[in-house]
Amino acid sequence: MFPTTSGxxxxxVDVVMRREPVTGPMARWQSWRWVLADVLPTGEPFEEAVGAPQPVAAAAQEVQPLLPGAVSVDGAGYWLYPGLRVTLYRDDVEGLxxxxxxxSPCFWVFWRADEAHLLGDEPMAVPQIVTLSYHDAGRWLDAQEKVDQVPAPEAVVDWLRAFVDQHHRAEPKRRQRPASFKTLTDRFGQPARVSTDKAVRGGGGSGPREGGGA
Incomplete structure (x- = not known):
């Protein structure tokens, strides 16, 4: 599925978050932690109109690990958040x-502990955005947001590859500037001044100094 001028x-996708007990020395300060367990595609890709509002995750549903071979942690609980979407943007094709x-191409999920959704008296981890863009994930991490990743299924990687193959254009290599055009600096790193005038002996005129001295 490729974008048109209007889509x-x-x-x-659905996102599964796992709440697991903390073990070891860290358990003295924190009893539980939330991590991303899985991202599950729920259908075939489709085209969405440009400017359509992005959906938010629906109410969480407690579930069991859904896939054979999925990581199972003793004492952990799993919550599924349905109704999120992954969108491919042509202006971010480099990140894709x-x-x-x-x-290992992957999904990244940006999530937050949401005080509006409590498990007992503890905020639940609520996914905000799912992306396949390296640049998106980098921006969120730079902003100190919580970001986890899981490998993308082969079918999703194929979908991503088809989009990238169609829209990605390698940036042309810039011609290296000749060394003769590089700015000259002195030993202190300051711009060096070069003069083509002939040096003048003694700092005076071009003739011999008065007094006949050598």
């Missing part, structure tokens, strides 16, 4: 390309 390719070029 963008989109994939609907970087993900695709990695050894």
């Amino acid at each position: 963008r390719p989109v994939l609907s 390309f970087l993900n695709l070029s990695s050894p």
Whole structure:
């Protein structure tokens, strides 16, 4: 599914978060922690109109690990958040390309502990956005947000590859500036001044100094 002038390719997904007991020395300060367990595509990619509002995750549903071989942690609980979407943007194709070029292309999920959704007296982890863009994940991490990742299924990687192959254009290499054009600096790192005038002996005129001295 490729974008037209009026739409963008989109994939609907559910996100599974895991609440697991903290072990070891850290358990003295924190009893539980939330981590991303899985991202589950829920259908075929489709096209969404440009400017359509982005959905938010629906109410969490407690579930058991859904996939054979999924990580199972003793004492952990799993909550599924349905109704999120992954959108591919042409103006971020470089970020998609970087993900695709990695050894294990993945989903990234930006999530927050939400005081409006409590488990007992503890805020639950609520996913905000799911992306396949390396650049998105980098911006969120730079902003000190909570970001986790899981490998993307082969079918999703194929969908991503088709989009990147169609829209990614490698940036042309810039011609290296010749060394003769580099700014000259002195030993203190300051711009050096070069003069083509002949040096004048003695700091005076061009003739011999008065007094006949050598």
